[in-house]
Amino acid sequence: MADATVRTAKPEDVPEIARVHRDTWRTAYARLVPEEVLAGLGDTAQAWAEAVEEGQVLVATEGRFLVGFCVSGSAPREEVARADGTLPADAGTTALVSVLVEPRWARRGHGGRLLATAAQALRANGSTRGIAWIPEADRVSANFYEKAGWAGDGTVRTLDAGGRPLREIRVSGGLTLLLTG
Template identity: 35%
Template sequence: MAANGPDVGVRPARRADAAAVADVQVRTWRQAYRDLLPDAALARVTSPEARDAWRERWVDAVTAPPSPRHRLLVAVAADLVVGFAAHGPAEEADHDPGTAAELITLLVDPLHGRAGHGSRLLAATVDTLREDGVTTLVTWAFEGDDVTRAFLGSAGWAPDGTARTLDMGEPVRQIRLHTDITGGD
């Protein structure tokens, strides 16, 4: 299957996609975060019970989003959900939620990586947010997640100097990245 053929694309998620989105999330976390998160925390957030809870959260994200600007997009290949991106208004006090948004998550199934799905999801997210009048996009990444940081860095993202530490049984540091999506230089 060609990575850029007519059988691949990005579309708004549907209720029926929620289980596939949860499956992609769990598979991706198990692989991508295995060296970044404490074992017990990773086991907890990727357990069968957690997968079911994630599925319900993704159903809610599609059927009852917290705001009209919260959206879930899916990457598809041959009608199979192979990745997803969720975004909403930026919630930190140092950003105006009218002009700043947060890329809450962007994950591509490890079985379908390196086929352009992440880039398509990111481009579709930016296009959607530009239509909403957003000028700045932020996201949080684990400090040691070199893959995500390199991917976003190649698309013009950079750390903005803000960091936070999550308690996942032991401290796990995240850094905030940002980019200007106005299309200007």
């Protein structure tokens, strides 16, 4: 494997982050989301530019290729609330995390490096726990988070994916993650 690193995203990474986002969703979620929704994924570069500017995005690279990213930060109240709307005691120190690695670069440790690096930065900023939302049928993502010690916390939401319901589960876990291997 070529040199693999994780670093803070730079403004010049934004077009590749947007491409990885779009292409990965179109590949990984083809069975879960209607084709017209995936085809309609627009240009997300502006949204990514804002997240990069705020320092919320890490990128994984292998050699000269940007192969994945992680966006993380304080979890909004509505993301951390229990199903009944109440907030857990640690709501103020819970972070929202999303890791995405292009499928063709999967199983090379990029996701783990992204999550561990994000967890370290989140802990340094006072976060104590992380949460992520994943499609219920996405076993690849579920397995990834399970290997990191995260598990479903019983909270489910249903999104409208072009007229088709898309159930997501919330996974949660600690931020003391170690890189192995």
